Amino acid sequence: MITPKELEKLYAQGQNISALLRKELNVDHNTPEIIEISYDMQTGSYTEAMKSEAMAKHKAEYSAEIANVILSLCDPKSILEAGVGEATTLSGVIKSLNKPIKSYGFDLSWSRVAYAKEWLLSQGVTNTTLCTGDLFNMPFIDNAIDIVYTSHSIEPNGGNEEAILKELYRVTNKYLILLEPGYELSNEEIRQRMDSHGYCKNLPTIAKSLGYDVIKHQLFSSSANPLNPTALTIISKQSNTELPDNVFACPKFKTPITQINNAFFSQEALVAYPIIGDIPCLRIENGIFASKFPETVKD
Incomplete structure (x- = not known):
């Protein structure tokens, strides 16, 4: 078995950690452990990339467009980015919303959350609550957040779309916004690439099979990688439950902690x-x- 220190050296050499671990574990999909290790080792790369003028410009446009989508749907009291990474998207969304709002984020990787805290502070964003958590057992009570959104965080979880959608929908109070690979809206070459990486697919179809109200599914106007085009999927819930003061929950029982x-x-x-x-x-x-x-x- 490859040790974590050996994986760290291989990552520094440019190796694909997810692919190495899939081979090592003899699986054809990314497990939560594989995702955690590979993304944790990437920690710092996202905030480092923001030093590039081109990336900073793209991220600002991307985040602003997400904020525009949110405001076109409702006037939210709270938002959550599920799979917040280093918060380079969340910080831009909060700034673009330009209104007092409770904001939350969680990630599988503690290291990424730690970098997210530092990044938010560097951007003057101080009203965000962060924690570790996973998409399969989100540490929030039912109907806790007005707007829940993802930004390529379901992406590496191909094969587990239904379980993740159920959790995201459970926590959502008004709208669930998914910014994920546009598998169904892409050509065969791009689909083959997504399949080779174990990316998610068929999110709107699965959501509809669960009885969810999918009100939009189209390519997003802002996408960083033409080989991984972003699709925008919006699911309406409209539970209209009064938002709680304390949103954290036991990830196992979904009850307040x-x-x-x-x-x-x-x-x-x-x-x-x-x-x-x-x-x-x-x-x-x-x-x-x-x-x-x-x-x-x-x-």
């Missing part, structure tokens, strides 16, 4: 989720079974 000192505690799971570097670690794997935590640890 309470912060006690340097952790969040789930009364149902009897699990403490630690806060490391001011980042709540809210993946199921992060939990520590600690039934007596509330009795022994005080605020």
Whole structure:
């Protein structure tokens, strides 16, 4: 088995970590572990890329267009980027919305969330709450956020589209906006490339099969890579549930959790989720079974 340190060296040499791990594990799809390792090793590359004038310009246009889509749908009180990465998109969306709003983001990788916190601060964005989490077990209660959106975060999870859509839809209060590979809107060459990378596909078809109201599916006006064109898919939910003050939930039971000192505690799971570097670690794997935590640890 290739060790993490060996993978780190291979990544520095330009090797495709996801492909290496798929071969090593003898699987034909990206597992959550593969995605976590490969993206964590990329940490820093996204904020570094923003030093390029061309990339910064593209990201500003991309984020502004996302904000325009959001405002064309409603006047949201809260937004969530699921799979926030280093927050280079979220920061631009918040700025472009140009209004007071509660904003949230989570990512599988702790390292990327740490870089996201630094990036947001460098951009003067201070009203965002970040945590670790995964798309299959999102650490938010039902109908918690007005607008939930993704930006190529479902992308590497080909084969798991239905499970992820169900979680995104569960947390959404008004609209779910997907900015993901436009597989159905691309030619055969591009589709073959997406298939080789294990990218997601058929999101609108799967959403409709789940009974969701897909109100738009088309190529997005802003896309960085012509070999990976971005499609815009909008799903309307309109639950109109009153938004909660505390949105975090136990990722396993989807019930509210309470912060006690340097952790969040789930009364149902009897699990403490630690806060490391001011980042709540809210993946199921992060939990520590600690039934007596509330009795022994005080605020």
